[in-house]
Amino acid sequence: MSTHAPHRFSGLSRQVKVSPSMCGHNPMLYARIGDWTWETVSDLCSTDVSRARDCNGNPAYLSFVYYRVRGGPRMNPHSITFGDQLTVRSASFGFGKENVLTLHRIAMGEADTGADPALDLREFYETPRDDCLYVETLNRWISRSVTGSNDALIGASPEGFRSDNLPPLPAQYSPRGEAGTARRHGTFHPEGVADHDLVVPDLTTTHAVDLARDLNGVGLLHFASYFSHVDTAVLSVWRSLGRDHHAFLNRRVTDVRLCYLGNPDADQDLKVTTRLWRSRRDPRIETAEVVLREKRSSRMLAVASACLLL
Amino acid sequence: MSTHAPHRFSGLSRQVKVSPSMCGHNPMLYARIGDWTWETVSDLCSTDVSRARDCNGNPAYLSFVYYRVRGGPRMNPHSITFGDQLTVRSASFGFGKENVLTLHRIAMGEADTGADPALDLREFYETPRDDCLYVETLNRWISRSVTGSNDALIGASPEGFRSDNLPPLPAQYSPRGEAGTARRHGTFHPEGVADHDLVVPDLTTTHAVDLARDLNGVGLLHFASYFSHVDTAVLSVWRSLGRDHHAFLNRRVTDVRLCYLGNPDADQDLKVTTRLWRSRRDPRIETAEVVLREKRSSRMLAVASACLLL
Numbered sequence: 001m002s003t004h005a006p007h008r009f010s011g012l013s014r015q016v017k018v019s020p021s022m023c024g025h026n027p028m029l030y031a032r033i034g035d036w037t038w039e040t041v042s043d044l045c046s047t048d049v050s051r052a053r054d055c056n057g058n059p060a061y062l063s064f065v066y067y068r069v070r071g072g073p074r075m076n077p078h079s080i081t082f083g084d085q086l087t088v089r090s091a092s093f094g095f096g097k098e099n100v101l102t103l104h105r106i107a108m109g110e111a112d113t114g115a116d117p118a119l120d121l122r123e124f125y126e127t128p129r130d131d132c133l134y135v136e137t138l139n140r141w142i143s144r145s146v147t148g149s150n151d152a153l154i155g156a157s158p159e160g161f162r163s164d165n166l167p168p169l170p171a172q173y174s175p176r177g178e179a180g181t182a183r184r185h186g187t188f189h190p191e192g193v194a195d196h197d198l199v200v201p202d203l204t205t206t207h208a209v210d211l212a213r214d215l216n217g218v219g220l221l222h223f224a225s226y227f228s229h230v231d232t233a234v235l236s237v238w239r240s241l242g243r244d245h246h247a248f249l250n251r252r253v254t255d256v257r258l259c260y261l262g263n264p265d266a267d268q269d270l271k272v273t274t275r276l277w278r279s280r281r282d283p284r285i286e287t288a289e290v291v292l293r294e295k296r297s298s299r300m301l302a303v304a305s306a307c308l309l310l
Numbered sequence: 311m312s313t314h315a316p317h318r319f320s321g322l323s324r325q326v327k328v329s330p331s332m333c334g335h336n337p338m339l340y341a342r343i344g345d346w347t348w349e350t351v352s353d354l355c356s357t358d359v360s361r362a363r364d365c366n367g368n369p370a371y372l373s374f375v376y377y378r379v380r381g382g383p384r385m386n387p388h389s390i391t392f393g394d395q396l397t398v399r400s401a402s403f404g405f406g407k408e409n410v411l412t413l414h415r416i417a418m419g420e421a422d423t424g425a426d427p428a429l430d431l432r433e434f435y436e437t438p439r440d441d442c443l444y445v446e447t448l449n450r451w452i453s454r455s456v457t458g459s460n461d462a463l464i465g466a467s468p469e470g471f472r473s474d475n476l477p478p479l480p481a482q483y484s485p486r487g488e489a490g491t492a493r494r495h496g497t498f499h500p501e502g503v504a505d506h507d508l509v510v511p512d513l514t515t516t517h518a519v520d521l522a523r524d525l526n527g528v529g530l531l532h533f534a535s536y537f538s539h540v541d542t543a544v545l546s547v548w549r550s551l552g553r554d555h556h557a558f559l560n561r562r563v564t565d566v567r568l569c570y571l572g573n574p575d576a577d578q579d580l581k582v583t584t585r586l587w588r589s590r591r592d593p594r595i596e597t598a599e600v601v602l603r604e605k606r607s608s609r610m611l612a613v614a615s616a617c618l619l620l
Contacts, residue, residue, distance in 0.1 A: 050393035083360035
């Protein structure tokens with residue numbers, strides 16, 4: 001057990017009582033799960049992720065390059081509230097010196113995790129449990145190449161980081177292909193969303209970086225804040241359809257994928273483009289696609305796709 | 311040790327390694343400290359705060375009615391970052407059936423808390439350590455009197471809640487007087503701020519409730535979100551003086567007090583009035599006063615006062 005693990009985190013399992021700071025209509029659950037990725041990697045890879053330095057002595061950050069949250073009508077980010085007891089199982093997989101993939105399975109209730117079989121990617125891709133929320137994070141070591149700027153971030157594996165003891169990432173269960181598609185095409189759905197009609201082709205809005213909410217402890221746009229910008233984009237497109245705040249707050253996010261491509265400087269506005277698709281089979285099911293760009297440079301910062309249940 | 315205490319929380323002390331989800335230019339540190347209040351009260355008052363119910367079986371919330379964060383140039387909310395090791399000492403004090411005051415002392419480094427003397431309010435008011443951040447929270451049990459509305463919240467102590475075993479709140483160290491002043495006068499400084507000049511008399515702005523960030527797991531404006539609205543108000547007044555985002559991000563919040571008076575409904579705009587004072591002795595020291603109102607009804611929601619070091 002590492003010294004920075006939370007209460008009752010042993011190896012790859014933890015029992016969590018949900019507190020107000022990790023639930024609600026805000027990015028705090030995503031932020032907390034990101035901590036669990038860092039703790040899992042710290043534990044498995046003999047590296048204190050929160051204090052890592054590259055070979056030049058500069059801070060190295062285990063950045064999020066892809067983040068997927070998949071649940072369903074029963075278990076999703078907004079179904080979790082104060083006092084819920086969660087059992088979280090985590091596993092990390094290696095590929096290359098600078099990358100690591102971590103999978104979390106979040107179940108309601110206090111399970112005997114000792115008797116629980118190890119979590120693997122096959123479960124996530126082929127036999128997911130409908131009473132669980134799964135979170136997949138792909139992380140890469142980076143550092144700033146220019147002090148104070150978030151523009152030029154470069155790969156930088158810290159000394160002492162070991163991922164060769166992790167199970168390798170199986171090619172058939174790697175999200176790298178779809179992350180690559182999102183990066184190249186600016187969408188997870190270059191052929192459109194199957195069995196869906198395009199309802200809102202492209203709505204463009206401008207968001208400021210929120211200096212009272214968005215930045216993390218080292219001045220970068222926090223990976224969880226990107227989800228707030230995606231949510232705000234969904235709210236804008238829903239409002240354009242005449243839907244009110246109740247509809248928005250009652251939505252269920254059953255599957256959301258976010259591919260991170262860059263980090264804006266703090267004084268930059270974001271240009272946000274949102275497209276909405278509706279299922280032909282069930283009109284309560286929609287997919288929102290959101291692209292975040294730095295407005296001044298048009299540099300792409302993130303591509304997201306969210307499945308929503310009205 | 312209660313079952314919902316975090317790692318290495320024993321009685322009234324905890325060791326915390328700072329993670330990305332609890333620091334930065336966002337309200338997450340305030341949110342996390344609020345969790346520690348709930349955990350401390352749960353531990354000391356034989357009540358699972360996160361699952362409490364009033365005598366009618368409705369959820370009861372240990373709401374925040376007053377929240378003060380006091381540090382200094384060395385230790386303040388923005389001086390805390392990834393990987394910092396904190397030693398947190400907490401104590402609660404009772405007054406009345408529905409109220410509890412909790413004090414936290416946050417020190418950098420890993421102290422032997424076993425040898426540490428108990429924390430008391432005299433230390434906070436008379437002999438504070440300049441290497442510590444102190445947080446004082448005054449909490450009151452409430453519940454909704456109308457389902458789904460945040461307008462009519464009423465006092466409601468849950469069955470089984472015991473505060474008679476807590477040390478009583480000493481009258482000379484009670485913030486109730488200044489909270490009462492703030493409530494009655496709409497300011498913590500009805501006579502003005504001593505030895506300060508008024509630099510910006512009153513700047514009024516409008517904020518929307520941010521549906522992608524502000525609401526907690528039960529649909530109330532999260533107490534920590536109020537701090538973001540205060541920070542945004544400070545940013546507006548600083549921008550009116552021509553200051554840029556660097557100045558804002560480099561500010562130090564050395565003392566901030568927030569008195570909570572109401573909770574807005576989610577579709578409401580906030581009318582925000584901000585006043586700025588500058589020290590005659592040191593022009594780098596300012597005090598911002600912020601009042602949040604529900605715009606439609608003019609109902610006062612919060613009064614804040616923040617000492618800032620440029």
